[in-house]
Amino acid sequence: MGFLDIDNTTKSYGAVEVLHKVDISVEEGEFLVLVGPSGCGKSTLLNMIAGLEDITSGEIRIKDQVMNGVHPSKRNIAMVFQSYALYPNMTVGQNITFGLEMHGVPKPEREKAMHEVASLLQIEQLLDRKPGALSGGQRQRVAMGRALVRNPDVFLFDEPLSNLDAKLRVDMRTEIKKLHQKLGTTIVYVTHDQIEAMTLSTRIAVMYGGYVQQLGTPQEIYDTPANIFVATFMGSPAMNVVPATVAVENGVPMAVVELHDGSRARLPFSQQNLAAWEGREIMLGIRPETITDEDAADRKSTNIAQMVNRIVVTEPAGSDTFVTMTLGGKDVIARMRSDADVRPGADFTFAVNMEKAVAFDPATEMRILP
Known part of the structure; x- marks a missing residue:
């Protein structure tokens, strides 16, 4: 039994089953990457963990607590979106602490947490700026800061780097990797980029057609692919x-x-x-x-x-x-x-x-x- 358990989980829209009996157990501190082409079901699975999509059958458990039907706000998860989803009328500092304020955390604690996270992400000098005055990489750091400040059980990342240019994506990959090594947090990360999957993860779930094609370490996935799809999807150039x-x-x-x-x-x-x-x-x-x-x-x-x-x-x-x-x-x-x-x-x-x-x-x- 893991820290996060996805147990025989399916998702259907009407008569169409889009996720087929997914079984993944994530240990505390793991960095699991869900990778696959568009339409393979990876974002749907992430949204089910977050509570943004209902589960058709099976169970999702966090710390052995069944999450089926639990409201997203009660799951103690934090999500970083592709679009950053920052409030344009708030400063960086206000964006970071907004969730804590909504949960009634006293202002001194909010301020302390904000400065700790800003220091960790090296964005102290941006706290008084509005999102419109930031670069794409800076906005992504703010979105990560808003997630980190809550100290959740599980971080969920939905293709967070896809809006950045190639060089900035490489830089941000390194920053996310450093962050995980420093904090030891449990992360589930969705991407279609197999280089991101290989460099960031402790384990990878390669998905296609709503099925997990293979689950393993980056080395296992690369050296011993389970099938031709995994062999040709993972690696650049491909096998x-x-x-x-x-x-x-x-x-x-x-x-x-x-x-x-x-x-x-x-x-x-x-x-x-x-x-x-x-x-x-x-x-x-x-x-x-x-x-x-x-x-x-x-x-x-x-x-x-x-x-x-x-x-x-x-x-x-x-x-x-x-x-x-x-x-x-x-x-x-x-x-x-x-x-x-x-x-x-x-x-x-x-x-x-x-x-x-x-x-x-x-x-x-x-x-x-x-």
Whole structure:
């Protein structure tokens, strides 16, 4: 039993079920990120935790207290919205303390709490300004301050950085991460940005079609995706997923995959149970950073396979160069060093770290477990 329990919870609008039996247990101090494309149900689930949406079936509990039917004001949660939702006619200080004032907290306590939070968020110099005089990043800090000042059981963030420009989003991600490490608060955070999910969370729930596709740590989600959707949604660039056939040579299962000229590469798996798939089709998943040149290959890996293939496109990206080739009839991206000697149209010897390769069943799209 966790600090926040979402137990077999569903949500329907009329005859249409939009959330299907969600089971998530969040421990105290965890940072859970709900990530997925638009329409997957992540904001609906967050609103159910907040009490802004009714629960159709199942239970949501906070500190072992059932929240079904409990008014949002009685749940001791604080929510930070995408739109900031600040009162334009109030100063920053008044915005931060408004909720405390509504709950009858005496003015000296409100002032003390306001200054503590303003110091934590480094917005002391903004307390007398109106929201209209603030930048987007400053408004987001104020919205966070209004949530922090209440000292709630659970913080809920609904895509709080989506209105900010790219650089400011990175800066604010760092600030939110620092804040969580310092305060140890319990956070449920909604985003469609998988980089935000990976960098902020202690655990991620990847959602699609109203289902939790996978729940795990960022490393688990990245290294061992439960299915092809998770594999291709999480990661930038996404995992390469290409058709292959399993062959067995001297007891070692191999991924046989077509190269640009119709010839075939034979890449040995570390996953021995794939020998049972001999002669069958699979979908082979390889992350871009596990395809590189021989000198840059992972020295700790015991399974580096070589493959000669033609380079189609090169994309210099500062610290890296991305190379596109054709594998299994699909475009595949490799992540090379910035100074790698790669040219479009040239044949190149790629080193593939097959320790990191994963295999999916093409019929179910689920990962084939070891």
